[in-house]
Amino acid sequence: MFLLNGKAADSIGLEDRGLMYGDGLFETIAVRNRQFEFWHRHIQRLLDGCRRLNIPLPDPEVLLIEARSLVENCTNAVVKIVITRGSGGRGYRPPEQSHPNRFLTAYDWPDYPPERQTQGIVATYCRNTIGINRMLAGIKHLSRLEHVMARSEWHDEAIIEGLMLDSTGHVIEGTMSNFFFVKQGQLCTPDLSTCGVAGIMRDVIQLRAQRLQIPVKVGRFITADIDIADELFFTNSLIGIWPVRQLEHKCYKIGPVTQAIMSSVQSTRLNDESHEAV
């Protein structure tokens, strides 16, 4: 079931600019133990994205009411919120006054095998790269064909995530996650000022690392940096943290920094000031 602008719906107008041009934004929010995890962080990112795309802002109160109505009988679920620029304009040109479309839906909580956290996953490098675009960097927008094509590269069910580079060969993120690695006790993650999606869990992990006094480096890294890393992991709001036990032919351990971060994030997920009750 979807709520489109507050009403139950299963379809949207064919002239919607989200459909025509990927002209919109989305958020995917974990609902666990009857909490919208990091709700306020997600909404902040959504509003920031709207500002950057010059889409009129949705009312956060309305979003919360609608999200609650979708999961009132759920303990665990996933809520997706989509904002498009609505219809109108001339071709790519947005209308002077946009009337955004807003829709929300709830999915079942994905039952990822717990071994992905405890034993780590196998990952691959993607051949599809991410284009550099400072104006769109960090935003979770609807023009996601690069990531779709990257995710379509492999069919081996043993491979769980793919690591994407940008068009200049810098490591950026997983197809559906952010990426961290550890080298000599330092936690490293790619700079996302030129492309990539600035994940909520990525922010949370950086904060937790600071509290744990683990040094964090946000920088530009190439595959040679990953080759000599001690630990790797992927992260997003739904999966939490998935350590990497193998990337292509190279094996990695779930080392002490990853373990410390996982345990710290686990406690945050139980209770955080940015959560909101269902």
Added chain:
Amino acid sequence: MFLLNGKAADSIGLEDRGLMYGDGLFETIAVRNRQFEFWHRHIQRLLDGCRRLNIPLPDPEVLLIEARSLVENCTNAVVKIVITRGSGGRGYRPPEQSHPNRFLTAYDWPDYPPERQTQGIVATYCRNTIGINRMLAGIKHLSRLEHVMARSEWHDEAIIEGLMLDSTGHVIEGTMSNFFFVKQGQLCTPDLSTCGVAGIMRDVIQLRAQRLQIPVKVGRFITADIDIADELFFTNSLIGIWPVRQLEHKCYKIGPVTQAIMSSVQSTRLNDESHEAV
């Protein structure tokens, strides 16, 4: 009115991947004097795009029947064809068996002022750039947010088109058109093997130039090349050719090469073997 998978419709399922991820393709085809101009070229590009995105191919016969049904009472119009990957899959991951959605609609012929052809237009450089992505280069896909943002940069109605660079500073195309310039009698247009939309009219112009024995160079150009060019023009299937009389503060003439190409394309548009009758 839209035809969605052959039936009159005004809406599409909210789980469609075109909407969710910009996962699809489109074509915009000129209908003039009861001809679908360059129909077979448009359909070829659409099918090529489907192959590259691994979307099952639409039946060209069906597309033609449906397009005809939309414009049976029109002399001039615009037909838009959209193919999405349909719904399904897990997140970005496409389903093993896609069931594409296909929809077509017809718009009124845009009555662009004829002075744009006869006197040329004023253009600007866009600050929004195009990301490099060889896997998607040339395709007219639905993930078009870069072009939407570029077109939203200016509100001055005297400026008609914006010239976009890629993230490495190379000139690529207009927000809704391809770009050509003339230098010392040579017709030049940006190489689109790393990004940009390979327009049908761009192909036609290159062929016409060959027949006119005008040398054509497809290459990588920077703004300094444009600064010293003799003539500039934008082109797409609807506008034909719009010479540029001013780009930023620099003025250009509608020179002999542009005039020869315009006149040659004009005769092609009257009758071409890739046209199809309405």
